[in-house]
Each structure stands twice: as structure tokens, then as C-alpha cells.
Amino acid sequence: MKIHDVVIIGGGIIGTSIAREMSRYRIKIALMEKEEELAFGVSKSNSGIIHPGTQNDPSSLKGKLCVRGNAMVREISKELGIDLKEVGELIIAFSEEEKTRLLALKKDADILGVPGTSIVDNVWLKKNEPNLNEAAVAALYAPTAGIISPYRYVYDLAENAACNGVEINVDTEVLDIVRNSKKRDKYRFEIVTSKGTFRANYIINAAGLFADEIASMVGIEDIKISPRKGEEFILDKKKEHLTEHLLFPLPSKKSKGILVTRTSDGNPMIGPTAVDIDDKYDISTSDEGFEEVIRSAQRLMPSINEGDIISYFAGLRPACGDDFIIRYEDDLPGFINVAGIQSPGLTAAPAVAEMVLNILKTKGFRPMRKLFFHKHRKRTIHLFDVTFKETKRLIEKDSEYGDIVCRCEMVSAKEIRDAIKRGASTMDGIKFRTRAQAGRCHGSFCTCRLLEILKEETKKSATDITKRGPGSEIVKGVKGE
Amino acid sequence: MNERDLVIVGGGPAGMAAAISAYENGIRDILVLERDQFLGGILNQCIHTGFGLEYFDEVLTGPEYADRFEKKIRGISGIEIRLRSFVVDLTENKVITYLMPGKIETVKARALIMATGCREKTREMVHIAGTRPAGIFSAGLAQKLINIEGLLPGKEIVIVGSGDIGLIMARRFILEGAKVKAVIEVQNESRGLLRNMIQCIEDFEVPIYFRHKVSKIIGRDRVEKVEIAELDGGPGGKIISKKVIECDTVLMSVGLIPENELIEMAGVRLDKNTNSPISDETNKTSIPGLFVCGNAFKVYDIVDTVSKDSVEAGRMAAKHLGIKDEG
Numbered sequence: 124m125k126i127h128d129v130v131i132i133g134g135g136i137i138g139t140s141i142a143r144e145m146s147r148y149r150i151k152i153a154l155m156e157k158e159e160e161l162a163f164g165v166s167k168s169n170s171g172i173i174h175p176g177t178q179n180d181p182s183s184l185k186g187k188l189c190v191r192g193n194a195m196v197r198e199i200s201k202e203l204g205i206d207l208k209e210v211g212e213l214i215i216a217f218s219e220e221e222k223t224r225l226l227a228l229k230k231d232a233d234i235l236g237v238p239g240t241s242i243v244d245n246v247w248l249k250k251n252e253p254n255l256n257e258a259a260v261a262a263l264y265a266p267t268a269g270i271i272s273p274y275r276y277v278y279d280l281a282e283n284a285a286c287n288g289v290e291i292n293v294d295t296e297v298l299d300i301v302r303n304s305k306k307r308d309k310y311r312f313e314i315v316t317s318k319g320t321f322r323a324n325y326i327i328n329a330a331g332l333f334a335d336e337i338a339s340m341v342g343i344e345d346i347k348i349s350p351r352k353g354e355e356f357i358l359d360k361k362k363e364h365l366t367e368h369l370l371f372p373l374p375s376k377k378s379k380g381i382l383v384t385r386t387s388d389g390n391p392m393i394g395p396t397a398v399d400i401d402d403k404y405d406i407s408t409s410d411e412g413f414e415e416v417i418r419s420a421q422r423l424m425p426s427i428n429e430g431d432i433i434s435y436f437a438g439l440r441p442a443c444g445d446d447f448i449i450r451y452e453d454d455l456p457g458f459i460n461v462a463g464i465q466s467p468g469l470t471a472a473p474a475v476a477e478m479v480l481n482i483l484k485t486k487g488f489r490p491m492r493k494l495f496f497h498k499h500r501k502r503t504i505h506l507f508d509v510t511f512k513e514t515k516r517l518i519e520k521d522s523e524y525g526d527i528v529c530r531c532e533m534v535s536a537k538e539i540r541d542a543i544k545r546g547a548s549t550m551d552g553i554k555f556r557t558r559a560q561a562g563r564c565h566g567s568f569c570t571c572r573l574l575e576i577l578k579e580e581t582k583k584s585a586t587d588i589t590k591r592g593p594g595s596e597i598v599k600g601v602k603g604e
Numbered sequence: 605m606n607e608r609d610l611v612i613v614g615g616g617p618a619g620m621a622a623a624i625s626a627y628e629n630g631i632r633d634i635l636v637l638e639r640d641q642f643l644g645g646i647l648n649q650c651i652h653t654g655f656g657l658e659y660f661d662e663v664l665t666g667p668e669y670a671d672r673f674e675k676k677i678r679g680i681s682g683i684e685i686r687l688r689s690f691v692v693d694l695t696e697n698k699v700i701t702y703l704m705p706g707k708i709e710t711v712k713a714r715a716l717i718m719a720t721g722c723r724e725k726t727r728e729m730v731h732i733a734g735t736r737p738a739g740i741f742s743a744g745l746a747q748k749l750i751n752i753e754g755l756l757p758g759k760e761i762v763i764v765g766s767g768d769i770g771l772i773m774a775r776r777f778i779l780e781g782a783k784v785k786a787v788i789e790v791q792n793e794s795r796g797l798l799r800n801m802i803q804c805i806e807d808f809e810v811p812i813y814f815r816h817k818v819s820k821i822i823g824r825d826r827v828e829k830v831e832i833a834e835l836d837g838g839p840g841g842k843i844i845s846k847k848v849i850e851c852d853t854v855l856m857s858v859g860l861i862p863e864n865e866l867i868e869m870a871g872v873r874l875d876k877n878t879n880s881p882i883s884d885e886t887n888k889t890s891i892p893g894l895f896v897c898g899n900a901f902k903v904y905d906i907v908d909t910v911s912k913d914s915v916e917a918g919r920m921a922a923k924h925l926g927i928k929d930e931g
Contacts, residue, residue: 361868404824407735430876434728436736511693511701515708522706527690530639535703563865565726567742571753585755590738594825597738598749599852600756602780 126310126322127151127290128490132297132337133329134158135166136273136472137464139280141327144476146287148490153321154281154289155314157296157333159592160552162277165331166469167555168406168438169273170355170395171387174467175212175265178374181234184447188471188478190235193267195473203279204502205271206387212268212369213243213252215423216261224373225263232265239266254365254424268369272387273469274555275503282545283500287493292318293546294592300326300340302455311457325457325488327479332403332441334462341455346448346462350403350439353378353395354412357434358427359563363389370423379466381419383427388507388558393420393427395438406437433563440465449475451482459483503541507533507558528576529569531562536576543580551591553577570597607712609633610921611700613691613866614719616645618898620673621911622717623683625918630927632682635711637689637702643677644670645721647907649748652772654799658908669907694870698894715893715921718867719914722860722899724769727821730858732764734820739827743769743857747776756780758853762830763787764818766794766801768905770857775804785851787812788832790839795859797905814838818854819846827854860903867896878902887917893924 129145131138134156142154158164173196179186200207216222225242232240243264248255285291299315303322310322330337335348358365363385372380378397385391396412413435420427443463452458459479464471506514506524518525523537534557542556550566553559553573560566560573574597577588589595610631612619615638623636642648647655650666657663660672677683686704693701698713724742741749741757747769749755759782763770766789774784787805792814794801805812815838820831829850835841861879868874872889873882880902881889887897897917898910 407733407820407822409733410731410819413731413733429731432728432731433726435731511708514692514703518703518706518708525690525703525707526688526705527639527692527703530690533692563726564723564742565728567724567726567745570745571748574753574755585753590825592825595738596826597757598755599758602750602754602756604756 124320124322125151126324127153128323129325129327130155130312130314130321130323131327131329133164133331133334134161134277134281134291134293135164135329135331136162136169136277136469137331137461137475138327138329139277139284140472140476141329141461141479142284142289143280143287144473144480146284146289147492147496149493150490152289153323154284154291155295155297155316156293159294159549159589160546161281161291161293162274162555163551163591165439165441166273166277168353168355168436169469170382170384170392171270171273171469172369172384173207173269173271174470175232175240175267176235176237176467177212177214177228177232177240177263177265178371178379179231179235179467181231183445184449185467185471186231186235188447188474189467190237191474191477192467192471195477196271196470199473200271202498203283203500205275205279206508207269207271208387209267209269210368210385211264211266212371213248213262213264214371214373215255215259216373217258218260221373222261225261228263232263237265237267240264252367252370254426255370256423256425270369270385270387271469276469278546278556279500279503283497286497286500294318297337297340300337302341325459325483327459327461329461329464331464332439334441334460335443338460338462341458343452343455343460346443346460348441348443348462350400350405351442351465352398352400352405352437352439354408354416354437355392355394355435356413356416356432357386358391358393358431359433360388360390362391362431365391365424365427372419372423381416383420383423390433393417403439406439408435408437412437434565447471447475449478449482451486456486503556505538505557506535528572529557529559529562531564531568532558534559539573539576540580543577548581549589549591550577550597605699605710605712607714608635609925610635610715610717611711611713612636612717612719613700614638614645614721614898614900615640615643615685615687616719616721616898617647617670617673617907618721618900618910618914619717619719620670620677621914622719622897622918622921624673624676624680625915626717626921627680627682629919629922631922631925634683636683636685637691637700638685638687639690641687643674643685643687646744649744649751651751652776655907658906659911691866694866696871696891715924716895717917717921718864718894718896718900719898720863720866720900722862722903724856725859725861727764727854727856732818732821734822735824737821737823737826739823739853740821741853741855743767743773743855746773746855750776750780756782758782760785760851761853761855762818762849762851763855763857765789765856765858766796766812767857767859768796768800770855771796771800771804773855773857774810775808778808778810784808784810785849786832788816788818789814790817790835791815792838815841819843821854827852830854860899862900862903864896864900867894870894886913887920895920
């Protein structure tokens with residue numbers, strides 16, 4: 124049986140960031156994801172904000188890794204060919220008392236080394252953010268805030284990691300981990316999964332909501348993940364220029380509050396709520412959440428109208444105490460926990476990966492760098508973000524770029540086929556990669572075509588095609604049977 | 605730039621009727637752009653009867669109704685039809701950019717008729733809380749899956765809203781052996797045609813709940829049940845009681861919206877509530893020579909009226925081009 128140097132458990136932003144970082148070395152790495160596709164856990168409902176690091180305690184890991192990650196993601200996004208829109212953020216104060224709190228936030232940001240922050244007054248705000256509530260008195264401006272597509276980021280990291288030799292296993296659930304006590308064997312752990320047993324010398328637990336269950340398999344009981352639900356509401360792209368910056372109220376102890384932001388594709392987004400729940404699978408939205416988000420968003424931007432909402436979803440933050448837990452288990456050599464990575468986890472991810480590697484290096488892990496690391500990835504083509512001139516060139520190269528499948532978001536058959544070849548096997552996987560079904564009609568018009576293309580490319584029958592894995596089959600049967 | 609006397613976007617019932625009428629009113633250079641691989645639009649999936657009573661004084665199925673127009677339009681050499689042609693851009697000057705497999709083309713229209721139809725409102729537009737599992741379909745998508753693709757979307761169905769497509773799909777599902785557990789309508793009465801209420805709901809004894817809304821969709825991977833709430837007096841009323849219905853499928857039939865994103869791109873003003881062009885006369889828009897007909901102008905109850913009003917659009921285009929009425 125093959126022995127891996129490193130097994131990474133979890134195929135979200137943390138697992139794939141670590142996988143890519145480690146793929147610079149001459150080691151055998153396998154990544155396991157229990158869901159049908161990568162990014163189907165916590166990462167899929169991330170709001171996509173690259174935080175500057177302005178709302179964190181200067182002594183926290185969150186704060187330090189956020190600032191470091193923010194600096195790193197600029198280079199990474201270029202290497203991966205993924206858009207990072209640097210829009211800047213404003214934390215808004217509505218009273219003199221709140222303004223005092225802005226000064227405290229700025230002080231923390233300065234200690235952390237957040238670049239370029241400043242306090243702006245209401246004259247500046249009126250000029251630069253005209254739809255903002257006029258009652259705003261001042262704001263903390265942080266220019267390094269940005270937006271990225273969270274799932275496309277994960278897919279691109281994973282693709283680049285795979286190109287550098289990482290073995291990516293989806294639909295592979297870790298069922299048990301057994302310590303190997305035989306000294307003569309060159310591995311420390313046996314990882315029993317739904318797809319067979321793996322052997323590895325190091326295990327990195329980046330299992331998100333389920334990090335506590337993985338840790339518990341090796342007897343670590345002090346990690347307890349408490350899901351904290353956040354509901355987000357997406358507005359029509361027609362309102363794209365509602366805000367220029369990402370708008371935050373002052374943060375509370377529990378969260379950064381209800382924001383007015385934008386997705387990487389240009390839809391304004393309002394949310395998220397922050398409610399502690401018990402069920403790790405409960406991603407339902409509620410009427411109460413809707414009310415809370417609308418009310419709070421309107422406080423920042425009174426012109427927001429509930430009729431502009433075209434979509435909504437909920438996600439779960441894998442909270443575990445107040446800070447990230449990134450810990451080598453000295454009592455269990457070779458095992459490292461990366462848990463409780465909630466916001467600003469997406470931003471911090473590359474710095475988390477760097478930190479994990481550095482910790483391992485202090486614990487006797489001495490991998491050799493590869494002579495050649497493929498750091499660049501060819502940019503994914505989306506018709507919706509190229510000019511007509513470029514579209515013409517693409518269609519001349521491949522006629523299927525002229526065959527539009529998703530009319531609301533302008534996605535061609537060629538892009539759908541490419542997404543499937545790059546790993547999409549479900550309807551949601553196609554949606555996250557291409558935006559097909561993510562527009563106004565929510566797939567009413569393109570579902571049949573997508574089923575057809577998925578059938579052709581994956582050789583599955585229509586009844587086996589799912590929304591996001593087994594149990595979520597799109598249709599219940601063939602007519603007449 | 606390639607210039608045409610009349611370009612029609614959409615080859616469904618509205619586009620075909622407008623094209624034939626434009627030709628009959630003297631326009632000899634007509635281009636019809638249809639994004640699908642067939643003419644006929646949504647009629648192709650409407651295999652039930654009830655079409656043509658007013659226009660042809662006969663009872664036809666959807667495909668038969670479309671076929672009458674298609675036969676006629678195919679016989680007119682002055683009408684060029686381009687299928688699988690997807691318009692991606694429209695300017696105020698009526699310059700149209702469209703994609704086809706293998707090419708991208710630009711054409712300037714001296715007169716333009718938009719016959720782009722409508723789309724169905726989604727679950728998101730009526731803000732139903734709960735989860736987002738597989739098994740939630742617009743009624744029209746379910747119709748296409750059954751009638752065109754030969755697939756059965758689900759076996760235990762709850763229909764939200766009593767629009768005509770929803771009522772027709774209730775009967776369609778029953779005929780395919782599925783169980784329709786409820787139709788949930790927030791209003792005091794059906795939004796659909798009386799004949800559909802009788803033939804699709806009453807005749808099959810489908811339970812229909814008026815003054816009720818679906819308050820929650822439940823299910824992790826696939827729809828498992830819905831929670832419905834009775835509202836005091838109908839829409840906006842206080843919740844009197846709640847009840848859970850087990851099902852594997854939710855069909856949305858809560859209304860239609862004109863598809864007018866292209867003309868909006870060109871600067872035509874739209875009504876914020878209906879998405880119809882703001883206009884004081886049927887088929888006209890704020891841009892001279894740019895007409896909108898059929899369900900893109902406003903959502904009609906029956907296709908016969910779509911055809912009738914689209915004939916009018918063809919006549920208006922001829923008038924705009926200064927062609928004298930031959931009749």
C-alpha cells in the first residue's frame with residue numbers, strides 16, 4: 124500500500140491552501156474531502172471578503188494571519204489567474220461615541236500593521252459613498268479589503284496543487300484514524316476512509332465543521348466546533364453600483380455585524396446573521412434572519428429594497444472559542460489540528476498554510492523543495508468577463524463558445540464542458556464554477572441542457588445526476604417506469 | 605455594418621406572428637433570431653390542448669398551434685430564420701450583437717421587434733424560508749422535464765401558487781403516476797383559468813388550500829416536506845395555523861415576468877413592478893422603431909391574444925419603416 128507523507132483532511136479553503144503550499148516540496152500528499160466536490164462545506168457559503176485585518180485583537184492569531192494572508196493573496200490570485208477585486212472597506216460610525224470606537228479599531232489595526240487605514244469624515248463619505256445613510260458621521264477606511272470568489276479560489280488552488288502532484292480525493296469520508304505503533308513501519312497513521320485505507324506520516328486536520336470529530340478519532344477531546352449560522356441575501360446585479368466599498372457597522376463580540384458587500388460577480392450582498400446552532404447540517408434560512416438582515420442593511424443604506432433580493436442562502440462558521448486553533452499535537456507526533464477557522468479564515472488561508480508548514484519544520488519535518496514548482500495556472504475563461512472582441516476570438520477557436528446554455532449569466536456549452544473536465548460532477552459544482560443557474564431564473568431555462576451535457580461528459584444516466592451528491596438527485600425517475 | 609429592415613428577436617408564437625404580419629404588411633427583409641434549436645418557444649412543451657380557440661376557432665395542442673405558424677413562416681422567402689442565435693447586446697440605435705455556435709455577428713435593425721417572452725418567478729422572489737435541496741422546480745421546468753426529456757421530476761408534489769402552468773402540471777403529474785398532495789394559493793381564489801381549475805384540479809380531486817402560503821421548505825439533500833401556514837384573510841394576513849405536508853418535490857407557479865433585460869440594456873424604461881416597458885400604447889417603447897410584443901410586453905392569459913397583438917406589432921414596424929399598407 125502506498126504511504127503518503129502527508130494526508131490533509133478537508134477540501135475547503137484551508138485544506139486546499141495547505142495542499143498547494145506543501146506541493147512545493149518533494150513529498151507525497153493526499154487530500155480527502157467527504158463531500159462530492161471540493162468547497163461544498165463551509166467554503167461554499169463564505170462571503171468572499173478578503174479582510175484587511177481591521178476587526179481583530181492585535182494579539183490574536185486571527186489578526187496576525189489575516190494581515191499576512193491579505194498580503195499573500197495578491198500574489199496567489201495572480202498566479203492562479205483568479206480575480207481579486209480590491210475595493211476597500213469602510214467601518215461606519217453613526218455617533219461620536221461610535222467614532223471613538225473607530226479610533227480604537229484604528230489603533231489595533233496599526234499594531235497589526237494593516238496598511239493605509241485612515242479615519243474619513245462625513246464629507247468624504249458623501250462624496251465617495253453617495254448611497255450611504257446620511258446619518259453616518261465618520262468611518263475607518265481600509266483600502267486593502269477585497270473580494271474573491273470563495274469557491275473558485277478553492278477549485279483553482281486544488282487544481283494547481285493537483286498539477287503539482289497532490290492526490291485529491293472527493294467523496295472520501297474519513298471514518299477512523301488508527302495510530303501505528305509498529306516501529307519498523309515508515310508511517311504513523313492508518314486513515315480508514317469510505318474509499319479504502321490510507322497510510323501517512325503526518326495528518327493535517329482541516330475538516331472545518333467536523334474538525335472536532337476527526338480530532339476525537341485520535342483521542343483529542345478539547346476541540347469542540349460550535350456551528351454559527353449566517354444568512355446572506357443577494358441582490359440583483361442591476362444594483363451593482365449600490366456601494367463602492369464594503370460597508371461594515373461596528374463589530375460586536377460575536378461577529379462583524381450585518382454588512383453591505385458585493386460578490387466577486389458584481390451582485391450586492393447583505394448579511395450575514397450570526398446565530399449559534401447545534402446541527403452541523405442546518406443551512407436553512409428563516410423569516411427572522413431575513414427581517415434582521417434587511418433592517419440592519421437599510422440602516423447602512425436606506426435605499427436597499429427587499430424586492431431587489433434574488434437569492435439567499437445560509438452557511439455555518441466552524442467556531443471554536445475566540446481564536447483559530449493551529450496546533451501540533453506533541454502527545455501525538457505527526458498530527459496537527461487546524462480548527463475553528465472562521466472569519467477571517469478565507470483571507471488568512473495562505474498564512475495558515477505557511478504557519479502549518481513552519482510548525483512542521485520545527486517538529487522534524489524536513490522536506491526538499493522541488494526543482495520545479497508549477498506556480499502558474501491558466502486562467503479559467505468566462506464569457507461574462509471578456510470583451511466581445513475576445514469572445515469572437517474564442518468562438519473562432521472553438522465554436523462551442525458560441526453555444527449559450529445559461530441565458531441569464533451568459534455561459535456557453537464550452538465553459539460547462541471545461542468545468543466538468545476540471546472536476547465538476549454535480550449541478551452545484553457547475554454553478555459554483557461557471558455561474559450557470561446562478562442568475563435570475565435559477566436554472567429554469569438551462570437545467571435540461573446541463574443535465575444533457577453532464578450525461579454526455581460523465582456517462583451517467585439522468586437519474587444519477589445530483590444537485591450536490593448522493594441523495595440530491597435532480598429527478599426521481601424516467602417517465603413511464 | 606450589416607443592416608436589415610426588420611429584426612425580430614424570438615421565434616416563439618409572438619415572434620412568428622409578428623414576422624408573418626410584417627411580411628404581409630410589405631416588409632421584405634426580415635431576420636428572425638431564435639436562441640433555441642427550434643421555432644415555437646414554450647409551445648413545444650405545452651402538449652395539452654386548449655390553444656387556438658380564439659385565433660383559429662379550433663382546439664389545438666401547443667405544438668400544433670406553433671406548427672401552423674411555422675409552416676407559414678417557412679414558406680416565406682423574405683423571412684430569414686436563424687436558430688441557436690443568442691442576442692448578447694442591444695444598443696439604443698438598435699444594433700444587435702448575437703452569438704451562434706461558431707460565430708458572433710452584429711446587425712443593425714431599421715425596425716426591431718422584441719418577442720423574448722417571459723420567465724417564471726422563483727421561490728426566491730416570494731421569499732420562502734428553509735433549505736435549498738434538490739426537488740424545487742419552476743412549473744415550466746417540470747413540464748419540460750416530463751414532456752420533452754421524458755423524465756419524472758418527483759413523485760409526491762406540492763404546488764405553490766395556482767397559475768395555469770401549475771394547474772396543468774398537477775394533472776400532468778397525476779397522469780404520470782405521481783401524487784399531487786396540495787396546491788397552495790395565498791389568494792382567495794385561483795389565479796388560473798376556470799377551465800384549468802375544473803379540468804386539472806376538481807376533476808382529479810387535488811386538495812387546494814386558499815389563503816395559505818408555504819412558510820418553510822424542509823429537507824437536507826432532497827425536499828422532504830413543506831410547512832404551510834394559513835393566513836387570516838389572505839396575503840399579508842396574520843398566521844392562524846400551521847401544518848406540515850410530506851413531499852419530495854415543490855413546484856413553483858407564482859407568476860411570470862416579462863424577459864426584458866435586453867431592452868433595458870438599450871435604455872428602454874421598464875416598470876419596476878411588472879418588468880414591462882413603460883408605454884402608453886401596446887407594443888410600443890420609449891425608443892422609436894423598437895417594439896415589444898407578446899409576453900415580453902405583458903403577460904397574457906392565452907396564446908391567441910399573444911398572436912393577435914403580435915400581428916399588430918408587425919403592422920407597426922411596417923408603418924415605422926414608411927411602408928404603405930397594401931390592404
